[in-house]
Amino acid sequence: MKAIFNGKIITEQEILTDHTVIFDETIIAILPDTELSQYECSEKFDAEGRYVSPGFIDLHVHGCSGFDTMDNEENALEIIRDSVLKTGVTAFLPTTMTMTLSKITQTLKRIRHAMGEMKGAEVLGCHLEGPFINEVYKGAQDQRHIIMLDFEKIQTYSDVIKIITLAPEIATDDSFIRTCVEKGIVVSIGHSNATYEQMMSAISAGVSHMTHTFNALPPLNHRQPGAIAAAMESDRVVCELIVDNIHVHPAMQRLLLRNKGLDKMILITDAMRASMLGDGQYDLGGQLVTVSKNEARLADGVIAGSVLSLNQAVKNFMNNTDLDLIDAIRLVTINPARQIGIANTKGSIKLGKHADFAIFDESLEIFATLVRGNLLYRRT
Structure with missing residues (x-):
């Protein structure tokens, strides 16, 4: 499992702070940071206070x-x-x-x-x-x-x-x-x-x-x-x-x-x-x-x-x-x-959907992009 922490998570209803997203290829959990210890994550991505959006x-x-x-x-x-x-x-x-x-x-x-x-x-x-x-x-x-x-x-x-x-x-x-x-x-x-x-x-x-x-x-x-x-x-x-x-x-x-x-x-x-x-x-x-x-x-x-x-x-x-x-x-x-009929797997940060994320700052500058749980782009 992997985790994105220290980000502002954009859901369809709200922006969550002090929360972590747990995922592999799909999203496993969205939980308060205080509960992160219940999961063993092989990789942790620090969003450094940026927004975490659906891809x-x-x-x-x-x-x-x-x-x-x-x-x-x-x-x-x-x-x-x-x-x-x-x-x-x-x-x-x-x-x-x-x-x-x-x-x-x-x-x-x-x-x-x-x-x-x-x-x-x-x-x-x-x-x-x-x-x-x-x-x-x-x-x-x-x-x-x-x-x-x-x-x-x-x-x-x-x-x-x-x-x-x-x-x-x-x-x-x-x-x-x-x-x-x-x-x-x-x-x-x-x-x-x-x-x-x-x-x-x-x-x-x-x-x-x-x-x-x-x-x-x-x-x-x-x-x-x-x-x-x-x-x-x-x-x-x-x-x-x-x-x-x-x-x-x-x-x-x-x-x-x-x-x-x-x-x-x-x-x-x-x-x-x-x-x-x-x-x-x-x-x-x-x-x-x-x-x-x-x-x-x-x-x-x-x-x-x-x-x-x-x-x-x-x-x-x-x-x-x-x-x-x-x-x-x-x-x-x-x-x-x-x-195009794929909202059951994509389009929002929700349990069971593909772990597709865009991480960006207040200016909408992209910091990192993940597809199916894999970090494929990170700004250097």
Whole structure:
């Protein structure tokens, strides 16, 4: 057994001080420091007064540290999963781009293999963003490879795909959405020009998620409310949000929080390969991206993902909304866990759940990250 002591433990209800977490691969006990002597622990980690949080879960990340999910290199995912540990992420969904179907399927094969490996941050499956999108709101996706909805093209990988982003208006009926839901895939609206009516129909068919809300979608309009209004109105839809203060103005962040509430929002990074590096020129889905002053853009000025880290997203959102730490942490832990059906094992510090922890200070700077009870990152 192992123990983390001298920390401020963030549970779903409160922050515990003078308590210790006992664990091996899973959490065995959360008890007052005075009762620690009843357990024999082979390893003890001193949090040195820092916060001990559930590990962060990023449901939408393309890459970082110079690598992308779709890179045809054996070590690409390995480097990504090692790098995100520095941001408190203990589990994530590598996210694809609209590229050739052969590139997408090769990526899905690599992700499937990585799902069984216990090293670095845990690969939970794939967020398939494209190729079933609308070219009108393609954003930084490559229009040449957009195709019509066809479940046969992805059915071999239904065990790997946890979230699929699509534009429902390009379909002739709702069979694709219903099949995805039957297979346990979360269906998300994104890169879409759907009307309010089309979006509400898609929600009735099973849509329960919105990809990077406000981005690559028609803006809110009082006569043509569109997909965003439908998502804000529906209790079924959970909204992703990129909180780098570039993609979405803080006022709209506050508006979404007030409308959806804590349980229906998830912070994501949408990070691309330049994340954790710096200014320069990079590739995203075969397109040239220039990063300058934390903004990633294509040559035509279109925003191309982000260089955001998830711990910074939490910090930004707290600053923009005055949320307290307990509530803000929910948006990167229990909420994403619930959305993809893993809340029984991840997302909170609770007996029996995986011993996934992020340890950080008042500034949300990550000090250490543990996955399944193993210390995989410690700031030096």
